[in-house]
Amino acid sequence: MPRYAQLVLGPAGSGKSTYCSSMVKHGEVVRRTINVVNLDPAAEHFDYPVFADIRELIEIDDAMDDQALRFGPNGGLIFCMEYFERNLDWLQEQLGEDEDDYFLFDCPGQIELYTHVPIMRRLVNQLQNWNFRVCGVFLIDAQFCVEQSKFLSGMLTALSSMIQLEIPFIHVLSKVDVLSKRDKKRLKKFIDPDVYQLANCELSNKFLGRYSQLNKAIASVIYDYSLVKFYTLDMSKEDSITNLLTEIDLSIQYGEDFDVKEPKEVEANEQDEFHDEDDS
Ligand SMILES: Nc1nc2c(ncn2[C@@H]2O[C@H](COP(=O)(O)OP(=O)(O)O)[C@@H](O)[C@H]2O)c(=O)[nH]1
Ligand SMILES: [Mg+2]
Numbered sequence: 001m002p003r004y005a006q007l008v009l010g011p012a013g014s015g016k017s018t019y020c021s022s023m024v025k026h027g028e029v030v031r032r033t034i035n036v037v038n039l040d041p042a043a044e045h046f047d048y049p050v051f052a053d054i055r056e057l058i059e060i061d062d063a064m065d066d067q068a069l070r071f072g073p074n075g076g077l078i079f080c081m082e083y084f085e086r087n088l089d090w091l092q093e094q095l096g097e098d099e100d101d102y103f104l105f106d107c108p109g110q111i112e113l114y115t116h117v118p119i120m121r122r123l124v125n126q127l128q129n130w131n132f133r134v135c136g137v138f139l140i141d142a143q144f145c146v147e148q149s150k151f152l153s154g155m156l157t158a159l160s161s162m163i164q165l166e167i168p169f170i171h172v173l174s175k176v177d178v179l180s181k182r183d184k185k186r187l188k189k190f191i192d193p194d195v196y197q198l199a200n201c202e203l204s205n206k207f208l209g210r211y212s213q214l215n216k217a218i219a220s221v222i223y224d225y226s227l228v229k230f231y232t233l234d235m236s237k238e239d240s241i242t243n244l245l246t247e248i249d250l251s252i253q254y255g256e257d258f259d260v261k262e263p264k265e266v267e268a269n270e271q272d273e274f275h276d277e278d279d280s
Pocket of ligand 2 (some may be wrong): 106
């Protein structure tokens, strides 16, 4: 029997740890055990019960305080993650061997871990060897996506991680609860999988406006190949969490023997909810 894993990814402050904690709480409500592994060696505190913690293996201060190494925060992080990579048997021991287990991996936010160094890719391969079905959940703070150029740049960041990891990806716009109605409407224009919505908005920034043809071309490639589809997450709403988790579970075929909602049904519900709220 397989086991299941979500790699929770995204820039620092995008809400990864909060997401993990909300998923654990949601799991308690629906009587589902969701375990969280902290993979951020620089993390300071968590709201969730930590199943396993990379800091027991290595902490960022170990690398930064070492007089021979003298790393800054970024070098220290890479050092820690490379150390982790060489000690993946530590993780295997922590994860045990129970069937059906469901883990979230609360990852560090530094983008170079996904684009420049092979550690996350090796982690994915190793998890797959241990019989895990793995997906990536990429969070981006919705507040940084309400302008077209920022939205596009967020999409490309997510895409570059997706290309590196080669696993199913769920792209999530987090913190939708803090958006104003106006911003929700603006965002709605971009997340509809309709190339003309994104490509035909004029760029507000004059400098970027010079690149509008390029922008349109990128937007159409992304949409034509259905490369990235964003889900909105409002953690203050249980429905929003339920719909997202259903979508994620489908991507890793969690509980395929159980009764699960059809993807189309979920999608329609979710979008309706987002739209209804905007139009109210
Ligand atoms: N309003 C709101 N704030 C959030 C949400 N998710 C995270 N935050 C806040 O954003 C900040 C960064 O969140 P955190 O989970 O630590 O981000 P991480 O660095 O990606 O792990 C914290 O102050 C959180 O309280 C959300 O859904 N809504
Ligand atoms: Mg965090």
